[in-house]
Amino acid sequence: MIKDDDARKLIARIIDGDRYAFRALYDFTISDVSKTVGFLLDNPNGRDDVIQEVYASLYRALRHYNPSKAFRPWLMGIVLRQVSSYRRSHWRFQRIKQKSVESSAPLIEHDFSEDVADKVFNEKLLFAVFSLHPKLRSVLVLRFLHDYTREEIAEALNIPVGTVNSRLTRAIQALREKNFSITTEGGAAKYEF
Secondary structure: OOOHHHHHHHHHHHHOOOHHHHHHHHHHHHHHHHHHHHHHOOOHHHHHHHHHHHHHHHHHHHHHOOOOOOHHHHHHHHHHHHHHHHHHHHHHHHHHHHHHHHHHOOOOOOOOHHHHHHOOOOHHHHHHHHOOOHHHHHHHHHHHHOOOOHHHHHHHHOOOHHHHHHHHHHHHHHHHHOOOEEEEEOOEEEEEO
16 A cells, blocks of 8 residues: 555645546555455445546545545545445445336346355355444454554544444454454454354
């Protein structure tokens, strides 16, 4: 992930009209953005759309970026808002689709072959993480996937640090109830089954 000083310099260049600076910012951040979206979004078909919206929102918001704030949590705030927005619109679409199907035709079974191919990580852990409430999942992903501090998570989600702590505790307890254990050693997360 990009360092704050590098991000500030690129943002200044983007605002000054440098066409290539945004591409550099994209290149520095796309890996973390796509990982975060992948872990937070249940629907693999919407990931590219959400990532595209993240970068469109980022571009529009660059003029409002406060250079005294850390860039990574600010960017992850944009990511989380876009994931949440997609979830809401996808939920509405699914409700309309379900009502349409219920009224017109018998149900068609979903082809899970694409879902299975997309799961590169441990399926049991992914299932356990995906089964968490989105608020718990967001905090867990930022803490253990991106190694954010509790303060950075609080800033990204615009919530108090105490709320971050309680959500992390609840997420870890929920995973333990599903026979997963998450521990941290030297800042790195370890998963045990």
